[in-house]
Amino acid sequence: MSFFQAVRLNYRAWHIWWNVCPRWFEAVILSSVVSAVSPYISLWMTARIIEELAGGRNPEIVWKLVTLTIGVTGILSFLDSVLKRLKRYETDSASCLYNRIFMDKMLSLDYEHMDSQAAYDLYSQATQNDKWSGLGLREALVLFERLVGSVAQILGGVFLTVPMFLAEIPNSSGRLAWLNHPLSVVLLMGFMLIVSTVSSVCTDKGQGYWTRYADETRFGNRLADFYVFLNKDKRRAMDLRMYNQQEKVCNVLLDRENPFKLSSKIVQYARGAMGMWMAGSKSVSALLTAVIYFFVCFKAWAGAYGLGSVTQFIGALFHLFSGISKLMNALAKMVSNGSFLETAFEFLDISNEMYQGSLTTEKRADRQYEIEFRNVSFRYPGTKTDVLRHVNIKFPIGSRLAIVGMNGSGKTTFIKLLCRLYDPVEGQILLNGIDICKYRYEDYRSLFSVVFQDFQLFSLPLGENVAGCVSYSSEQAEESLKKAGFTNWKQVMPSGLNTPLYKDLCGQGVSVSGGEAQKIAIARALYKDAPFMILDEPTAALDPVAEAEIYEQFWEIVGDRTAVFISHRLSSCKLCDTILVFHEGEIVQQGTHEELVKDRNGVYKKLWEAQAQYYAKRL
Numbered sequence: 001m002s003f004f005q006a007v008r009l010n011y012r013a014w015h016i017w018w019n020v021c022p023r024w025f026e027a028v029i030l031s032s033v034v035s036a037v038s039p040y041i042s043l044w045m046t047a048r049i050i051e052e053l054a055g056g057r058n059p060e061i062v063w064k065l066v067t068l069t070i071g072v073t074g075i076l077s078f079l080d081s082v083l084k085r086l087k088r089y090e091t092d093s094a095s096c097l098y099n100r101i102f103m104d105k106m107l108s109l110d111y112e113h114m115d116s117q118a119a120y121d122l123y124s125q126a127t128q129n130d131k132w133s134g135l136g137l138r139e140a141l142v143l144f145e146r147l148v149g150s151v152a153q154i155l156g157g158v159f160l161t162v163p164m165f166l167a168e169i170p171n172s173s174g175r176l177a178w179l180n181h182p183l184s185v186v187l188l189m190g191f192m193l194i195v196s197t198v199s200s201v202c203t204d205k206g207q208g209y210w211t212r213y214a215d216e217t218r219f220g221n222r223l224a225d226f227y228v229f230l231n232k233d234k235r236r237a238m239d240l241r242m243y244n245q246q247e248k249v250c251n252v253l254l255d256r257e258n259p260f261k262l263s264s265k266i267v268q269y270a271r272g273a274m275g276m277w278m279a280g281s282k283s284v285s286a287l288l289t290a291v292i293y294f295f296v297c298f299k300a301w302a303g304a305y306g307l308g309s310v311t312q313f314i315g316a317l318f319h320l321f322s323g324i325s326k327l328m329n330a331l332a333k334m335v336s337n338g339s340f341l342e343t344a345f346e347f348l349d350i351s352n353e354m355y356q357g358s359l360t361t362e363k364r365a366d367r368q369y370e371i372e373f374r375n376v377s378f379r380y381p382g383t384k385t386d387v388l389r390h391v392n393i394k395f396p397i398g399s400r401l402a403i404v405g406m407n408g409s410g411k412t413t414f415i416k417l418l419c420r421l422y423d424p425v426e427g428q429i430l431l432n433g434i435d436i437c438k439y440r441y442e443d444y445r446s447l448f449s450v451v452f453q454d455f456q457l458f459s460l461p462l463g464e465n466v467a468g469c470v471s472y473s474s475e476q477a478e479e480s481l482k483k484a485g486f487t488n489w490k491q492v493m494p495s496g497l498n499t500p501l502y503k504d505l506c507g508q509g510v511s512v513s514g515g516e517a518q519k520i521a522i523a524r525a526l527y528k529d530a531p532f533m534i535l536d537e538p539t540a541a542l543d544p545v546a547e548a549e550i551y552e553q554f555w556e557i558v559g560d561r562t563a564v565f566i567s568h569r570l571s572s573c574k575l576c577d578t579i580l581v582f583h584e585g586e587i588v589q590q591g592t593h594e595e596l597v598k599d600r601n602g603v604y605k606k607l608w609e610a611q612a613q614y615y616a617k618r619l
């Protein structure tokens with residue numbers, strides 16, 4: 001990557017940060033300038049004291065200088081500490097905002113991208129680079145701070161060393177008079193620049209092993225991330241123990257892929273090449289120390305300035321050199337950080353391609369919404385097989401639709417298209433005769449209450465889980481829980497609707513059972529009170545009594561909504577107006593239960609008989 005490309009990428013990163021936390025920049029600029037300039041002020045004052053001690057030795061002047069030095073140094077230290085504290089606070093806030101930048105992007109992605117492996121890979125690459133050593137967006141902040149600090153340090157150093165170059169050696173000093181020649185200044189500055197460059201190149205080469213190694217550790221890091229959290233993930237805890245998976249699989253994998261094991265490349269680099277480059281950087285710097293001492297002391301020896309100025313110039317030149325080194329190092333790091341920023345931007349630049357319409361769905365009190373699938377086919381992005389083929393179906397208003405079929409026949413995919421998590425690759429889905437793409441996405445989504453098979457509840461109070469928001473109507477939430485069959489919720493939840501679910505965020509949280517969770521999820525769908533109610537395997541986790549209760553109350557639960565539900569329990573489908581039978585991505589049959597069982601060769605009949613036989617055997 002070229003230097004200019006890297007500057008452009010880092011500039012873009014600063015721009016992003018500026019938009020989310022401008023105060024960080026103010027705090028860093030102020031703090032870096034004060035930190036960089038303070039040593040020069042102390043240095044200058046100390047030089048004046050030494051000068052007076054070595055020259056006039058006037059106690060009054062010395063006393064005044066010492067008092068002034070103590071006062072100024074005290075004020076600067078105080079200011080420096082306050083600004084560092086402020087910077088620390090702003091940096092911590094920026095750190096939280098870093099996660100927000102990625103989280104907001106993740107949540108605003110088209111579902112299709114969110115669900116895709118490519119987007120996940122980019123996201124996990126960017127976050128792992130960040131975890132590895134803050135590379136990417138976070139490093140851009142560190143580099144900004146270094147650039148500001150080093151420029152302020154260089155300016156301060158130049159300001160204090162100019163008098164040294166201007167101080168003339170008397171002609172009587174003989175051979176040392178050549179130090180007055182402007183060439184000597186050019187030579188010293190040139191040497192300083194070369195040494196700074198070589199030293200920062202060596203440091204960069206040494207540290208470069210970390211960045212180069214980031215790629216090779218990705219898999220090991222992913223494993224560690226996954227398996228470390230595995231211990232905390234309660235859903236996996238039982239299987240982990242029963243099959244001793246931790247011992248037999250996780251540990252073996254973790255040992256094999258451990259990025260820091262003795263035989264790993266990073267450890268080998270650290271022992272060899274990495275250490276050599278770092279040592280090289282220090283040795284070159286030591287060479288410059290000698291040259292600075294020679295130059296400053298020879299000029300003083302020849303009578304250009306006094307003892308106090310020697311202290312000032314030596315100190316200033318060292319600070320100047322360290323400023324130049326920091327600047328070089330920051331510029332070199334901008335290049336190495338560039339490729340990590342590219343990954344982060346690749347993720348942040350994923351564009352939403354779903355067409356966002358502008359029509360409103362006009363919230364109709366009469367719920368007169370009709371959906372039609374017209375010749376809809378679909379295949380998942382990056383795959384070649386159609387999982388839905390030429391689906392044609394109209395949902396009459398207020399109808400109850402059941403969807404049955406074998407695993408993998410496309411039932412859930414059909415629901416995903418209906419809710420517009422994906423768009424069809426062929427055909428159209430129409431709402432009241434208009435392509436659903438033409439409606440505002442938020443408006444369209446608000447028409448559906450869905451209980452997915454793998455629904456998730458959150459570690460939040462029960463009421464907030466049901467309502468999906470922080471301020472809600474308690475009566476409506478209670479009513480929804482009752483309708484969903486969670487009649488004894490008051491006994492289970494000690495603080496009523498304020499009882500937190502699960503213990504992730506609160507020790508008093510209640511760990512609900514699978515069946516209770518399913519009832520809460522149904523209550524959540526009811527609370528939303530959308531015109532379409534979709535239930536994907538709504539009773540899978542319920543006991544037979546609860547299941548019977550739900551079906552008894554089914555009509556009441558659904559009310560005047562259009563209802564679609566996927567179920568493997570065919571007996572429950574009898575309640576529906578229409579049953580759609582999916583097979584290998586196609587609707588192969590549709591009708592009422594009575595109509596479908598009459599078709600002896602139909603898929604429905606086979607499914608029905610298989611279930612009937614199973615129950616007969618069990619009885």
Ligand code: ADP
Nearest residue numbers: 115380383387406407408409410411412413414
């Ligand atoms: P069902 O709900 O009938 O069990 P699905 O609609 O979940 O079936 O799946 C239909 C087919 O689509 C299956 O072959 C499944 O493997 C595939 N599929 C489901 N989700 C994805 C996905 N995100 N990416 C690729 N293929 C998928």
